[in-house]
Amino acid sequence: MDGSVRDIAVEAENVSKIFGSGSDEVRALDDVSVGIQDNEFFTLLGPSGCGKTTLLRLIAGFDHPTKGSIRLAGQDISYLPPYRRSVNTVFQNYALFPHMTVAQNIGFGLEMQGRSRAEVRETVGNMLALVRMEALANRRTSQISGGQQQRVALARALAPRPKVLLLDEPLSALDYKLRKDMQIELKRLQHETGITFVFVTHDQEEALTMSDRIAVMSSGKILQVGSPRDIYDRPSERFVADFIGDTNFLEAEVAGKEGATARIRLASGVEVEADLPSGMADARQVTVVIRPEHAALAPAGQGELQGRIANIVYFGTDTHYHVDLDTGGQFTLRLQNPRGGRELHGEGEPVGIAFEPGALQVLRD
Amino acid sequence: MKRQAGFTTVAIICFVCLYAPIVVLVAYSFNAGESIAVWQGFSWRWYAAAWENEEVQRAAWLSVLVAVQASFYATVVATMAALATTRNKAFRGQTAVFALINQPLMVPEIVTGVALLIVFAMVKVATGYNGLGYLVLAHTAFCIPFAYLPIRARLEGMDLTLETAAADLYATPWKTFRRVTLPLMWPGILAGAMLAFVISLDDVVITELVKGPGQDTLPTYMLGQLRRVVTPEINAISSALLAVSVVIVSLFFLLNRKRG
Numbered sequence: 099m100d101g102s103v104r105d106i107a108v109e110a111e112n113v114s115k116i117f118g119s120g121s122d123e124v125r126a127l128d129d130v131s132v133g134i135q136d137n138e139f140f141t142l143l144g145p146s147g148c149g150k151t152t153l154l155r156l157i158a159g160f161d162h163p164t165k166g167s168i169r170l171a172g173q174d175i176s177y178l179p180p181y182r183r184s185v186n187t188v189f190q191n192y193a194l195f196p197h198m199t200v201a202q203n204i205g206f207g208l209e210m211q212g213r214s215r216a217e218v219r220e221t222v223g224n225m226l227a228l229v230r231m232e233a234l235a236n237r238r239t240s241q242i243s244g245g246q247q248q249r250v251a252l253a254r255a256l257a258p259r260p261k262v263l264l265l266d267e268p269l270s271a272l273d274y275k276l277r278k279d280m281q282i283e284l285k286r287l288q289h290e291t292g293i294t295f296v297f298v299t300h301d302q303e304e305a306l307t308m309s310d311r312i313a314v315m316s317s318g319k320i321l322q323v324g325s326p327r328d329i330y331d332r333p334s335e336r337f338v339a340d341f342i343g344d345t346n347f348l349e350a351e352v353a354g355k356e357g358a359t360a361r362i363r364l365a366s367g368v369e370v371e372a373d374l375p376s377g378m379a380d381a382r383q384v385t386v387v388i389r390p391e392h393a394a395l396a397p398a399g400q401g402e403l404q405g406r407i408a409n410i411v412y413f414g415t416d417t418h419y420h421v422d423l424d425t426g427g428q429f430t431l432r433l434q435n436p437r438g439g440r441e442l443h444g445e446g447e448p449v450g451i452a453f454e455p456g457a458l459q460v461l462r463d
Numbered sequence: 464m465k466r467q468a469g470f471t472t473v474a475i476i477c478f479v480c481l482y483a484p485i486v487v488l489v490a491y492s493f494n495a496g497e498s499i500a501v502w503q504g505f506s507w508r509w510y511a512a513a514w515e516n517e518e519v520q521r522a523a524w525l526s527v528l529v530a531v532q533a534s535f536y537a538t539v540v541a542t543m544a545a546l547a548t549t550r551n552k553a554f555r556g557q558t559a560v561f562a563l564i565n566q567p568l569m570v571p572e573i574v575t576g577v578a579l580l581i582v583f584a585m586v587k588v589a590t591g592y593n594g595l596g597y598l599v600l601a602h603t604a605f606c607i608p609f610a611y612l613p614i615r616a617r618l619e620g621m622d623l624t625l626e627t628a629a630a631d632l633y634a635t636p637w638k639t640f641r642r643v644t645l646p647l648m649w650p651g652i653l654a655g656a657m658l659a660f661v662i663s664l665d666d667v668v669i670t671e672l673v674k675g676p677g678q679d680t681l682p683t684y685m686l687g688q689l690r691r692v693v694t695p696e697i698n699a700i701s702s703a704l705l706a707v708s709v710v711i712v713s714l715f716f717l718l719n720r721k722r723g
């Protein structure tokens with residue numbers, strides 16, 4: 099984290115949301131607490147059904163928490179109707195008003211806020227310029243393309259200058275090229291407006307490239323919150339490590355502890371240092387993770403692990419080595435291909451695996 | 464696909480049976496003679512006669528008066544009913560509500576007519592009121608399902624997130640209704656009103672039973688005339704009524720098509 103102290107824009111405190119009752123009770127959110135800072139690009143990342151939309155709907159006011167509270171700039175808004183919150187939403191299907199023009203759509207929120215005609219006209223003009231849609235101001239929303247509708251939906255939600263903008267998988271309906279363009283566009287808009295964005299996606303790459311911070315969700319819980327680098331390099335839960343990128347899982351024993359690091363003994367008997375997640379309970383048996391690109395091949399007998407190359411897959415920028423470990427299990431390495439490099443190793447060859455210092459992370463469970 | 468020869472034949476026979484009498488009726492409305500069966504040359508005289516006939520004028524005016532009011536009230540009720548049945552989550556007794564709204568489609572018209580006749584007779588005795596209200600009320604009742612169906616269809620096709628989006632953009636529930644829901648359901652409301660208008664305009668059975676003295680609508684007036692001397696004037700009135708219905712129903716279909 100950058101260390102600067104920012105104000106909290108939205109805060110959820112012990113929020114639970116339960117749908118239905120009795121045997122078909124669904125716990126869509128389970129005791130979720132999270133603080134989203136001012137002027138932050140914050141992403142909710144998780145698989146389908148984990149409760150991302152539910153959390154957004156609670157912040158927008160389309161639904162209310164079963165337990166806990168939601169605060170906006172310090173004020174409890176848990177039961178405030180949506181039209182009384184300074185929060186706007188970009189809907190997945192855009193939800194543009196089909197009986198209004200592009201400009202009328204963008205001006206709708208301002209009009210409802212009771213702004214003067216002149217102010218509405220000026221702001222709509224600015225917004226059209228911001229999303230580069232000036233030429234299509236008087237078109238019907240049915241007469242513009244999907245990407246253009248997306249921009250109008252963004253402009254409409256940004257025009258009233260909300261404290262927080264919610265975006266529920268806004269890019270999922272776009273094709274690959276357009277999605278890449280819009281990712282850049284969204285970052286630019288967030289930067290230029292300084293509005294807090296809460297962005298929902300189940301695409302890990304999108305989350306890693308766009309966010310200031312990410313909250314990884316699973317089954318109604320937030321498992322970990324952190325910068326993309328934190329989440330990728332220091333996953334604290336098995337689910338997070340598994341959901342984002344490729345990971346090697348190793349079983350190990352704790353041999354000693356020193357602050358935020360632990361000495362752990364691997365199955366091979368080798369002792370190495372590994373980072374501990376914050377607030378972890380004492381345990382003897384732990385799982386540690388290491389990313390495939392944070393280890394290198396070494397001559398047999400050297401490094402922390404020993405094994406035999408099972409197969410080699412060439413990927414252009416890098417090569418993946420799958421190594422059968424002598425102690426059982428498999429380990430994957432991803433090594434960058436140098437220009438003009440030859441295959442240095444062959445399948446079936448015995449090798450050692452050397453970890454980069456500080457590459458190991460202990461999981462909480 | 465193979466054409467079913469037998470089916471086509473049957474369809475043609477049906478259409479002939481259905482439309483041939485109407486063609487004959489319209490043709491003889493232009494008869495120059497007094498007969499509705501012997502052609503004696505072309506003339507507009509019966510249209511002129513009908514146009515100048517004060518009884519026809521009065522009945523036509525009454526028909527329009529009743530149809531305008533009944534279709535208005537029916538459309539208002541149908542709009543509220545459609546909103547209640549599509550905008551809320553499924554509630555207990557929803558099927559019963561559907562059945563109630565669509566009741567006039569199921570109960571034989573003559574039964575409704577007799578029932579209304581009896582009840583209105585009681586009310587008349589109790590209140591002494593003898594005006595047009597009974598007819599308007601009766602027409603409103605049987606027009607509601609016709610107004611309801613297109614409005615409901617329109618609402619069901621409407622994206623609910625549009626209303627959520629309006630609320631998100633600071634529109635109060637009333638503003639959301641005024642600025643988003645109502646404009647979007649407007650074609651459905653217009654279509655419902657037109658259908659109700661035509662249904663009211665064409666009604667005979669219930670009107671015949673409910674109408675008070677001197678409250679003939681065009682259809683009941685025509686029915687009365689048929690019992691006396693029949694001249695092509697009746698053909699002319701029928702043709703005019705037919706033309707009005709066809710125009711309105713065509714508009715209705717046009718409106719329905721535009722929404723797609």
Ligand SMILES: Nc1ncnc2c1ncn2[C@@H]1O[C@H](COP(=O)(O)OP(=O)(O)OP(=O)(O)O)[C@@H](O)[C@H]1O
Pocket residue numbers: 117118124125126144145146147148149150151152153300
């Ligand atoms: N109105 C509702 N009634 C009952 N259950 C609901 C309702 N809304 C959501 N759920 C349930 O709550 C859970 C979380 O749903 P939610 O829509 O928040 O998931 P999500 O993370 O947005 O998933 P996706 O990526 O598929 O959009 C799911 O199991 C869902 O079935």
Ligand SMILES: [Mg+2]
Pocket residue numbers: 150151152266
């Ligand atoms: Mg969702």
